[in-house]
Every structure is written in structure tokens, then in C-alpha cells.
Amino acid sequence: MTDQKVYPVRDDIAANAWIDRDKYQALYKQSVDDPEGFWAEQAKRIDWFKAPTKIKHTSYDPHNVDIRWFEDGTLNASVSCLDRHLETRGDQTAIIWEGDDPKDSKHVSYRELYTKTCQLANALKELGVRKGDVVTLYMPMIPEAAVAMLACARIGAVHSVVFGGFSPDALAQRIIGADSKLVITADESVRGGKQVPLKDNVDAALTRKGTEVCENVLVVKRTGGEIEWREGRDLWYHDLVDKQATDCPAEEMNAEDPLFILYTSGSTGAPKGLKHTTGGYLVYASLTHQYIFDYQDGEVYWCTADVGWVTGHSYIVYGPLANGAVTLMFEGVPSYPTHGRMGEIVDKHKVNILYTAPTAIRALMAHGDDVMNSSKRDTLRVMGSVGEPINPEAWEWYYRVIGNSQCPIVDTWWQTETGGIMISPLPGAIDLKPGSATLPFFGVQPALLDSEGNELKGAVDGNLVISDSWPGQARSIWGDHERFVQTYFSTYKGYYFTGDGCRRDEDGYYWITGRVDDVLNVSGHRMGTAEIESSLVAHEAVAEAAVVGFPHDIKGQGIYIYVTLTDGVEPSDELKKELTQWVRKDIGPIASPDVIQWAPGLPKTRSGKIMRRILRKIAANETDGLGDTSTLADPSVVDDLIENRANR
Numbered sequence: 106m107t108d109q110k111v112y113p114v115r116d117d118i119a120a121n122a123w124i125d126r127d128k129y130q131a132l133y134k135q136s137v138d139d140p141e142g143f144w145a146e147q148a149k150r151i152d153w154f155k156a157p158t159k160i161k162h163t164s165y166d167p168h169n170v171d172i173r174w175f176e177d178g179t180l181n182a183s184v185s186c187l188d189r190h191l192e193t194r195g196d197q198t199a200i201i202w203e204g205d206d207p208k209d210s211k212h213v214s215y216r217e218l219y220t221k222t223c224q225l226a227n228a229l230k231e232l233g234v235r236k237g238d239v240v241t242l243y244m245p246m247i248p249e250a251a252v253a254m255l256a257c258a259r260i261g262a263v264h265s266v267v268f269g270g271f272s273p274d275a276l277a278q279r280i281i282g283a284d285s286k287l288v289i290t291a292d293e294s295v296r297g298g299k300q301v302p303l304k305d306n307v308d309a310a311l312t313r314k315g316t317e318v319c320e321n322v323l324v325v326k327r328t329g330g331e332i333e334w335r336e337g338r339d340l341w342y343h344d345l346v347d348k349q350a351t352d353c354p355a356e357e358m359n360a361e362d363p364l365f366i367l368y369t370s371g372s373t374g375a376p377k378g379l380k381h382t383t384g385g386y387l388v389y390a391s392l393t394h395q396y397i398f399d400y401q402d403g404e405v406y407w408c409t410a411d412v413g414w415v416t417g418h419s420y421i422v423y424g425p426l427a428n429g430a431v432t433l434m435f436e437g438v439p440s441y442p443t444h445g446r447m448g449e450i451v452d453k454h455k456v457n458i459l460y461t462a463p464t465a466i467r468a469l470m471a472h473g474d475d476v477m478n479s480s481k482r483d484t485l486r487v488m489g490s491v492g493e494p495i496n497p498e499a500w501e502w503y504y505r506v507i508g509n510s511q512c513p514i515v516d517t518w519w520q521t522e523t524g525g526i527m528i529s530p531l532p533g534a535i536d537l538k539p540g541s542a543t544l545p546f547f548g549v550q551p552a553l554l555d556s557e558g559n560e561l562k563g564a565v566d567g568n569l570v571i572s573d574s575w576p577g578q579a580r581s582i583w584g585d586h587e588r589f590v591q592t593y594f595s596t597y598k599g600y601y602f603t604g605d606g607c608r609r610d611e612d613g614y615y616w617i618t619g620r621v622d623d624v625l626n627v628s629g630h631r632m633g634t635a636e637i638e639s640s641l642v643a644h645e646a647v648a649e650a651a652v653v654g655f656p657h658d659i660k661g662q663g664i665y666i667y668v669t670l671t672d673g674v675e676p677s678d679e680l681k682k683e684l685t686q687w688v689r690k691d692i693g694p695i696a697s698p699d700v701i702q703w704a705p706g707l708p709k710t711r712s713g714k715i716m717r718r719i720l721r722k723i724a725a726n727e728t729d730g731l732g733d734t735s736t737l738a739d740p741s742v743v744d745d746l747i748e749n750r751a752n753r
């Protein structure tokens with residue numbers, strides 16, 4: 106087993122942090138003993154037109170799943186993110202924008218963001234967008250993306266952000282699913298020095314049957330590249346928006362009115378369009394952002410996610426802006442123009458808090474420590490990880506190389522469905538163990554169940570569920586409440602089922618072991634994917650690994666491993682033997698690999714997560730029915746793996 110190193114909370118960090126050990130324990134206890142009292146108090150952190158008096162009304166009964174928070178309160182999310190900062194910090198930077206080209210960057214103040222939001226909100230009204238209408242955003246990582254989200258919120262329209270890397274078909278599906286009248290896009294986006302034809306993709310999407318609902322396309326001019334134009338349907342953003350009044354009254358929304366729809370990443374199947382509402386979501390996004398990143402006034406905070414994912418929603422836009430933070434938005438990719446870019450951005454903008462994903466860390470790590478030589482990164486104070494379990498080896502590298510062994514790492518476990526972070530260290534309160542998301546956030550009550558639904562106590566492995574509601578929770582799947590109930594509330598009665606497997610150790614720390622769907626059963630032993638993968642990543646020749654089960658005559662399931670080698674390492678049979686021994690020694694003979702296949706690349710979602718369900722099909726040689734592959738980042742990776750399966 107990978108040894109369990111502990112990084113105790115540093116005294117200097119605890120002394121200045123929002124939450125120290127004692128506060129964490131006291132507040133956590135209050136949050137579960139008296140959720141009404143705790144959340145009534147926390148609700149005051151955002152601005153309300155009418156403060157809520159009814160705090161919690163939630164039922165997980167599968168016959169009547171009904172989740173409401175702050176249900177008699179009224180508010181507008183854009184007011185908490187913009188208007189209330191004008192007096193105290195109108196001239197402070199709200200968004201630092203860093204372009205794909207290292208020469209491009211700009212600062213947008215809270216006042217400018219307010220003005221731009223109001224202008225777009227007025228433009229949306231002119232186009233006939235009303236409260237409750239769904240607006241689809243298919244945009245580059247430019248400030249207009251945040252403006253568009255906030256402008257929708259301002260007039261009570263519901264935004265549905267579709268990641269700009271998605272294909273026309275995936276976009277069309279999402280336009281149809283949400284009955285969306287308007288798409289906001291750009292002519293092109295720029296990533297890694299290449300243009301991505303966003304507007305062409307929208308044009309193609311709108312030829313698909315069922316997209317007739319969409320009446321207009323509003324186009325930001327980002328590059329000035331060549332595009333087709335459909336008169337009457339297409340409108341230039343600047344033509345329509347720049348002439349609008351710079352004030353727009355904020356629509357009074359009920360706390361339970363929808364704020365946005367967002368699709369999951371599609372790692373395990375067809376993506377689900379989750380419905381998030383206004384009051385609970387905003388309270389939760391703002392509270393978690395402040396405490397988990399220990400955000401202090403004036404600090405520069407950078408989340409590298411795309412606004413197309415929930416991480417971008419909660420931790421680039423809503424959480425930071427509600428807190429009056431300086432949030433950095435990066436248009437490009439961490440490998441352009443060189444692999445040193447991330448560190449260079451940290452130095453250039455004096456970033457204090459960095460929040461990124463294991464996939465990005467592993468990609469940098471494969472290039473060796475020198476990739477960070479072009480930067481100092483000495484402004485960094487806290488770092489975060491999200492999206493997948495972070496292998497302890499990658500954690501250590503992140504800590505030592507990127508963070509100069511100075512920054513606590515918050516490994517944040519959460520989901521599109523949860524709206525905000527659920528299990529994570531707090532930098533001043535919780536000792537760190539590399540690879541563990543550690544302990545629950547306020548109001549979050551995790552439990553581990555066996556497959557019959559019995560709650561397991563103590564240090565055990567089980568299915569991760571949450572036993573009571575929290576304000577950031579999704580309320581439904583858009584247009585399909587039945588699927589919502591089926592997916593999350595019918596497997597284990599009375600609990601929210603996360604779909605993740607998890608181990609709790611003797612200190613009560615939580616370790617996500619992988620998706621329940623991906624759990625291996627080898628000769629009757631159940632094993633998560635994360636532990637075996639982490640063992641492999643700890644070998645210096647391995648950059649990335651993915652483990653799946655495949656049918657095996659004797660063991661029931663055998664262990665099939667896909668390995669991506671570190672830069673410059675040559676594949677060989679010797680190395681296969683060495684890796685096999687390595688895993689046997691590290692975890693035990695039961696985890697002994699049956700097959701190792703070299704994989705120049707792994708199939709990933711567009712948010713960078715390994716899609717094991719596809720690898721499982723390849724391992725089982727069932728390559729005819731790969732299922733929904735619309736969320737694959739690079740389909741050619743799959744062809745390559747299928748082709749090379751034979752001569753493994």
C-alpha cells in the first residue's frame with residue numbers, strides 16, 4: 106500500500122485562516138445538529154430582496170423527492186455578485202483575463218462587469234428573452250462568458266452552458282433538451298494557438314431536427330475569422346449590446362427558481378442535465394469558496410476549469426464573485442506555448458490560490474520537474490485539486506514542484522449534482538493525507554453502505570451516500586424528474602447516492618476509490634480502480650494508468666491495465682514484468698495485472714477524466730457497442746487502442 110504520509114496543518118496558516126481546528130469541529134457539529142439554525146445564519150452572507158424565514162424543506166422519499174431551501178426568500182444572484190460590491194470595491198478587479206496568447210491579458214473591474222452585465226441583460230430583453238426562458242451559452246473562456254451567465258441571472262433567464270469543445274451534435278442535443286430560444290457564442294475561440302470554429306458548429310447544430318426552437322444566435326467577435334451569416338437569425342453581440350442602457354433592474358427571483366441547467370461530464374453514461382436553483386446554490390458556492398480555499402480579501406484566485414463545467418460555474422463565477430474576489434479566467438491550455446505556462450501565469454498575475462485537476466498535474470509531471478523552471482510560483486499559498494481521485498504520487502509532485510512545498514492542497518470531492526464541494530480539507534483546520542479528500546464540509550453527512558443498503562461504521566469500504574440534503578444540491582434533472590429519482594434516490598432508500606465508491610480510514614478520512622460501476626471483483630475481492638492506478642503512477646516509468654475488469658474464466662474478473670509511459674520511456678516486455686511485480690508488491694498478489702496494454706493516450710471526457718467504461722468494452726473485446734461517446738475528447742485514441750488490442 107502506498108504509505109500514508111500526513112501533512113499536519115501549519116501553525117502559521119491556522120493562525121490566519123477563517124477556520125481552524127476548533128472552529129471546524131464546532132461549526133460542523135452545529136451544521137448537523139441544527140441545520141436550520143446553521144443555514145439560516147449562513148444565508149445572510151448573500152443579499153436578499155426578502156430574507157428567507159423557511160430554511161429547509163427536504164425529502165429523499167423516492168415517492169416524493171422534494172428539495173427546497175430558503176423557499177420563501179427572494180433574491181437575484183447577479184445582485185450578490187455585482188451590485189453589492191459597487192460601493193465597497195467597484196474599482197477592484199473582478200476578473201483577470203489571460204488570453205491564449207501570453208501577450209493578451211486584461212482586468213475587468215466590478216463596475217465594468219456590472220455595466221456589461223446590465224447592457225447584455227437589456228439586450229436579452231430586447232430579443233424577447235423572458236424570465237424562465239433557457240439561453241444556451243457556447244463560448245470561449247472570455248469575460249463575456251461570465252457576463253452572459255450573470256445577464257441571464259439578472260433577468261431570470263436560465264443559462265445552460267455547453268463546453269466550447271463539444272461537437273455540433275452534442276450542442277444540438279442540449280439546445281433541444283432545454284428548448285432554448287437563444288444561443289450566445291463567438292465567431293471562434295482560441296486554444297493552444299489554434300482557432301476553434303464555434304459559430305460554424307452552432308450553424309451545423311441548428312440544421313439538426315428539433316432545433317427550430319432556437320430563434321437567434323448572438324455572436325461575440327473574438328477573432329474576426331471568416332463565418333457564415335444568417336440574416337434575421339444571427340446578430341453581432343457588439344451591435345446589439347453596446348447601445349444598451351448601463352443599468353437594468355434585477356428580476357426578483359424566488360430562492361427555488363432555476364438559475365441554471367448543466368450537464369454532467371458523461372464519464373459513466375449519457376450526460377444528465379441537472380437543474381440548480383438560486384438561493385441555496387449561491388449560499389453554498391460562496392461559503393465553500395471562502396472557507397475551503399481560505400480566500401482572503403484581495404487575493405488572486407485562479408481556477409483552471411472551463412466555465413462549461415460545474416467547477417467553472419461555482420468556482421470561477423458564482424462563488425468568487427459573490428465573495429468579491431479577484432478571479433482569473435484563462436482562455437488557453439496549460440501546454441501552450443510551453444508546458445511552463447501555468448507557472449508563468451501564476452507569476453505574471455501573482456496568483457495566491459490555484460485550483461486545477463489531476464489530469465493537468467499528471468500531464469505536467471510526465472515531462473519531469475524541469476517543466477516548472479520558467480517560473481517561481483512563490484506567491485502561491487493554497488492549491489486545490491478536483492475532478493478525479495488524485496494519485497498520491499501526483500499529489501506529492503503538485504505539492505513539491507508546483508507549490509514549492511509551501512502550500513496546503515485541498516483535494517475537493519464533489520459532483521455536478523452537488524453544486525459545490527462536499528468533502529475536502531480546510532487549509533487551517535484539517536491535516537492532509539495525499540490522495541484523501543479528508544473530511545466533510547459543513548452540513549454534509551457522508552455515509553458508507555454495503556450493497557444491501559446497510560450502513561457501515563468505522564474504517565471500511567462502501568458505497569458513498571449522503572444522508573441529508575445541503576443547500577447546493579441539484580433539485581432535478583431538467584425535464585426528467587423521474588430519472589433524477591431513479592438515478593440518485595432509489596438505490597438506497599432515504600439517501601442521496603453518489604455513484605462513487607469510498608473507503609473511510611481509522612481517522613474518519615474519506616478516500617474515493619473510483620466509480621461504483623468500475624469496481625473490480627477479482628476472485629470475490631472487491632477493489633476500486635484508484636488504488637491500483639495510484640500504485641502504477643508511483644512507478645517512474647508511468648505517466649498515467651487506467652484499470653478495468655474483464656471477463657476471466659477462473660477469477661470471474663481479471664485485471665486489465667492501460668499504461669501511458671513517461672516521456673522518453675520505451676515499452677518492453679521487461680517493463681511489463683517489472684510493473685506486474687511492482688503492483689503485486691505494493692498492493693498484494695490479488696491485484697496482480699492479467700493484461701497490460703501500452704496506451705499512447707487514454708480516452709477522456711472533455712473535462713479530462715478517464716472514461717473507464719470504454720476501456721472496459723475494449724478489454725472485453727466488445728467494441729461494437731461503445732455506448733454514448735459524444736463526450737469523448739479525442740475519439741482517435743479509442744481507434745488506436747482497439748487496433749493495438751490484438752498485439753498486446
Ligand code: ATP
Nearest residue numbers: 369370371372373492493494517518519520521617
Ligand atoms: P457522469 O455523471 O456523466 O458519468 P461525471 O460523474 O464525470 O460524469 P462530474 O459531475 O463532472 O461528472 O464529476 C463528478 C465525479 O468526479 C465524482 O462523482 C467523482 O467520481 C469524480 N471526482 C470529482 N472530484 C473528485 C475528487 N477530488 N476525488 C475523487 N473523485 C472526484
Ligand code: MG
Nearest residue numbers: 369373520604
Ligand atoms: Mg457523475
